[in-house]
Amino acid sequence: MGIVDEGTISFWCKHEHPNWTSNSAGYDFGTFEVHQMKFRATKHPDCHIELDIDGPLGVHRNVRLPIPPCPDLGLHIAITWKRPEITVYLSGQPAQIITI
DSSP states (O other): OOTTTEEEEEEEEOOSSTTTTTSSOOEEEEEEEETTEEEEEEEOTTSEEEEEEEOGGGOEEEEEEEOOOOOTTOEEEEEEEETTEEEEEETTEEEEEEEO
16 A cells, blocks of 8 residues: 555644634635645635645545634644545544545
8 A cells, every 4th residue: 555545644724823713814824735645724714724635545625624722833634544535633633534
């Protein structure tokens, strides 16, 4: 098995505004690419985080989830995949399971 078949990626979202997770502003945390996979995070004014996940297991998915309480470090996002599931974790807790 290679990264295409099974893997994990994690990253932090943090902004200079200390109340970014609960304020009414939107923030674009950008897109990054790893091993031909792309991940994008956007915070919306309604306090949801939108994740564009493109590549794990050869699929593209978009999820929009409420932002849980976060420490000062920010929002920790982890995405794991192993056929037939992609799991999104927010602050260490499973937030969405995508079955393909």
